[in-house]
Amino acid sequence: MSPFLSIVAADDHPVILMGLASAIQQFPRQKIVAQAHDGRALLALLESTDCDVVVTDYHMNGDAASDGMQLLTRLRTRHPERAVVVCTMVCNPALLRCMQQLGVRRIVSKRDDLAHVGHAVAASARGLPYYSPTIVLEGGFGIGAREAFQGLSAREREVVRLFVSGMAVSEIARQLGSSIKTVSTQKAMALRKLGLARDTDLFQYARTAGLPVLH
Numbered sequence: 001m002s003p004f005l006s007i008v009a010a011d012d013h014p015v016i017l018m019g020l021a022s023a024i025q026q027f028p029r030q031k032i033v034a035q036a037h038d039g040r041a042l043l044a045l046l047e048s049t050d051c052d053v054v055v056t057d058y059h060m061n062g063d064a065a066s067d068g069m070q071l072l073t074r075l076r077t078r079h080p081e082r083a084v085v086v087c088t089m090v091c092n093p094a095l096l097r098c099m100q101q102l103g104v105r106r107i108v109s110k111r112d113d114l115a116h117v118g119h120a121v122a123a124s125a126r127g128l129p130y131y132s133p134t135i136v137l138e139g140g141f142g143i144g145a146r147e148a149f150q151g152l153s154a155r156e157r158e159v160v161r162l163f164v165s166g167m168a169v170s171e172i173a174r175q176l177g178s179s180i181k182t183v184s185t186q187k188a189m190a191l192r193k194l195g196l197a198r199d200t201d202l203f204q205y206a207r208t209a210g211l212p213v214l215h
Contacts, residue, residue: 004031005125006051010042011087012060016110020055020087023114030121039066046079053121054079058088058099072102083124087117096139109134119193126151133201146209148194156190159183163199164206166214 009020009032017035024030034049036042038060046054054075060067066074075084085106086099099107106120109132116132123130128151131139149157155176162172173183196202206213 004029005053005121006031006033007053007055007121008032008034008036008042008045008049008051010036010039010054010056010060012037012057012062016057016087019114020117023118024121026115027118027122030118038062039071042066042071043074043078046075046082051082053083053085053124055085055087055117055121058086058090058095069098069102072099072104076103083121085117085120085124085130087114091134091138093139096135105129106131107135107139108132109138123148123151133196133205136205149209149211152190152193153186156186156193159186160190160202160206161211163187164203164211164213 007024007030009017011017011020021032024032033051034045036045039056040063042054042056043066056071056075058068058072072084072086075082083106084104085108086104087108087110089110090096091109096107106124106129108114108116108120108130111134112132116130120130120132129147131148149160152160158176159172162175163169167175169183169187170180173180176183191202194202194205196205203213
């Protein structure tokens with residue numbers, strides 16, 4: 001078994017590729033093994049490069065037949081064994097749903113921190129969907145949010161439910177018979193797995209996932 005998840009990244013903006021490389025460095029088990037600057041080059045690269053995950057923009061300059069939905073369709077048809085993460089500025093709900101229908105279950109908005117790409121890659125290794133906060137909120141991906149929530153451990157889900165219902169960490173610890181440190185660690189792990197950085201993000205996420213939230 002490979003010690004890391006190998007990634008082929010594609011974007012027509014060099015600065016984005018640099019940002020992706022920097023973000024992926026924060027995930028020790030992930031490694032970018034090749035890069036492409038348009039869809040045609042990406043498809044050609046995949047014919048000769050082994051990888052676990054493809055991280056690609058949705059719109060790139062170049063051949064229209066190797067861009068957007070055409071590109072994603074060809075990726076899913078030619079390389080169904082490779083997970084796909086789309087990193088895009090697109091937030092149109094209809095387009096996002098079309099991506100989902102093609103089997104793309106991990107989408108990151110470029111408006112969010114690029115670290116979400118690393119979280120999406122990690123989710124692919126566990127067979128889980130992943131949508132960054134902007135995609136969840138603007139794309140109406142409440143279903144994706146609930147699926148990701150189910151990817152947490154049973155205790156992490158319980159801690160999150162109690163926390164967003166208005167209980168303090170110390171109260172949760174007493175109710176669950178755990179230490180404050182243990183509950184804090186479980187909450188932090190849940191935030192990391194969901195790709196969230198702050199408690200305010202967690203409350204927003206919980207509303208999207210349909211959890212009872214303190215108003």
